Amino acid sequence: MIRRVHPALWLTVWLLSCGTEPERRPDANGGFPTGTQQRLDGGPSDAPPHPPPPPPAKCGDMNGGGDQHVDFPALMMAKTAEKDGTMARQRALLDARYDLADRPSVDVTMSRGKPVQQGVRVKLPAGQTWEGLADMTPEQIRAADTFPAGFLPLPHPKQAEGGMLFPRFHIEEILRQTGRNLARFDLDFDLPDPFLPEFPPAIFLTTRPDLGDVSQGQVVTTDNFFELFKCILNPKQLDGLRLLLTPFAQQQFNFTDDRRSDRPSQGVACFDCHVNGHTNAGTHLVGDIRPQEVRHRIDTPSLRGTNIEQLFGSQRALMSVEDFTEFEQRAAYFDGDPVLATKKGLNPLDRGAQVQGMAEMQRILGLPPAPKLGLNGKLDPSKATAAETRGQELFFGKAQCSTCHTPPYYIDQLMHDLHVERFYEPRLINGILATADGPIKTMLLRGIKDSPPYLHDGRLLTLEDTVEFFNLVLQTKLSAQEKADLVAFLSAL
Numbered sequence: 001m002i003r004r005v006h007p008a009l010w011l012t013v014w015l016l017s018c019g020t021e022p023e024r025r026p027d028a029n030g031g032f033p034t035g036t037q038q039r040l041d042g043g044p045s046d047a048p049p050h051p052p053p054p055p056p057a058k059c060g061d062m063n064g065g066g067d068q069h070v071d072f073p074a075l076m077m078a079k080t081a082e083k084d085g086t087m088a089r090q091r092a093l094l095d096a097r098y099d100l101a102d103r104p105s106v107d108v109t110m111s112r113g114k115p116v117q118q119g120v121r122v123k124l125p126a127g128q129t130w131e132g133l134a135d136m137t138p139e140q141i142r143a144a145d146t147f148p149a150g151f152l153p154l155p156h157p158k159q160a161e162g163g164m165l166f167p168r169f170h171i172e173e174i175l176r177q178t179g180r181n182l183a184r185f186d187l188d189f190d191l192p193d194p195f196l197p198e199f200p201p202a203i204f205l206t207t208r209p210d211l212g213d214v215s216q217g218q219v220v221t222t223d224n225f226f227e228l229f230k231c232i233l234n235p236k237q238l239d240g241l242r243l244l245l246t247p248f249a250q251q252q253f254n255f256t257d258d259r260r261s262d263r264p265s266q267g268v269a270c271f272d273c274h275v276n277g278h279t280n281a282g283t284h285l286v287g288d289i290r291p292q293e294v295r296h297r298i299d300t301p302s303l304r305g306t307n308i309e310q311l312f313g314s315q316r317a318l319m320s321v322e323d324f325t326e327f328e329q330r331a332a333y334f335d336g337d338p339v340l341a342t343k344k345g346l347n348p349l350d351r352g353a354q355v356q357g358m359a360e361m362q363r364i365l366g367l368p369p370a371p372k373l374g375l376n377g378k379l380d381p382s383k384a385t386a387a388e389t390r391g392q393e394l395f396f397g398k399a400q401c402s403t404c405h406t407p408p409y410y411i412d413q414l415m416h417d418l419h420v421e422r423f424y425e426p427r428l429i430n431g432i433l434a435t436a437d438g439p440i441k442t443m444l445l446r447g448i449k450d451s452p453p454y455l456h457d458g459r460l461l462t463l464e465d466t467v468e469f470f471n472l473v474l475q476t477k478l479s480a481q482e483k484a485d486l487v488a489f490l491s492a493l
Helices: 007-018 072-097 131-133 138-143 168-180 223-230 235-245 321-330 338-344 351-363 388-397 464-474 481-493
Strands: 104-109 115-117 282-284 295-299 427-429 432-434
Touching: 131 427, 131 464, 223 235, 235 351, 388 481, 464 481
Parallel strands: none
Antiparallel strands: 104 115, 282 295, 427 432
8 A cells, every 4th residue: 555645744854954054154254165164063174175176178179170179269379470470471482483563554454444464574583584494495494493483383371271362352342241251360362452353343144245244343242132133133043143142161261169260250152252253363272182282272263154164173174063063162162171061061052952053153154245356256357456466376376375275265175284394393382392283274265364363373473474484385485576466365355
């Protein structure tokens, strides 16, 4: 038989037990003793003192391993302390390689009017001339160590770490419009503004060529894209554009402690580098090469003409813009490390519902008008100058440019290895190992004057630099007049 205990009895037992705790008495200073316990009579007890509370728990390490925790204040302090020295070293490298004076062209401008920088800016070794170098064989140049420093691979400002880095003018505009800060506390962008694409760049649509530049002089962001394009794009294209403007977590810009922004960051959008579907020359390191010292710097390519291209990525040879869009967000944003991507906020995109719309939007980004070109991509004789006409003849002849850059869009959809390492001994330059680059995708030349700097890593600041580079590498031995005529033709594309 189960006995029932009266509730009053339980209450009495509980009250008695609560009253057995000894009273704690304050000491002479009004506090309570912590090192000793008191007896009921107030005297000291022989019982051992309570142990002190444990220190705050620590987890992870400063290299991103273990778990997601990094001591952010210590990280920011250490990286900020390195910044001045890092940037001074990069500026010294650029000053040694290039003439960085602001000398704009008086008659060649980009699509919205920014003057193109003119002249060869790569500095020659002491006592050398371009003509003298062109008369030397690659073996002689290598033995004499006279290959111009500006033709060597260009390191990231912080090659040992890399990461996305944006020009100041872009950082300020995105902050003004959206409140998102793309500044890094450890680095600034290194190349001077006059050698970068115009900002904001024009936007041309293959679906509405009659409208010309549809940017209305604005940087397109999540703040204004709907108002700008609601009467131009269909709903699927609009949503693709929205996603291209939406920030996703990235290696240096994320919500965790392992970041390079002073505050937790929403991340980076596709159009933070490919601003207005073009480029602001933002830089990064390729994610698929190891070790760190051989990772190439990336000069952000334009997305104009995506409908024409069949290969994507300077060395990856991805076969569709869908693949490239997905690759960038899944891998390139996190240096090809899926573990860090998961820890920092990877957001896989749905191939059908999201990636396809983003790709469709990219495919309607058109090339700038080239009023002097005919339907075959070559000059209309009635509109071209004598210099441009001579330059075209050189392009398809002596200069050998058309071997890779075939009209009408001046791209052959292939990859080529120039074997530039023939001209120099491997060397370490500000953290990058200057050695063989390997095969690089042929870049589209239509609208090329809008997209400085040049080559896959941006080592060539002007079209004149580019002509000198290929004249030496291809050993075409162009005269000074022929080089000027070739630049005139390239500016008309």
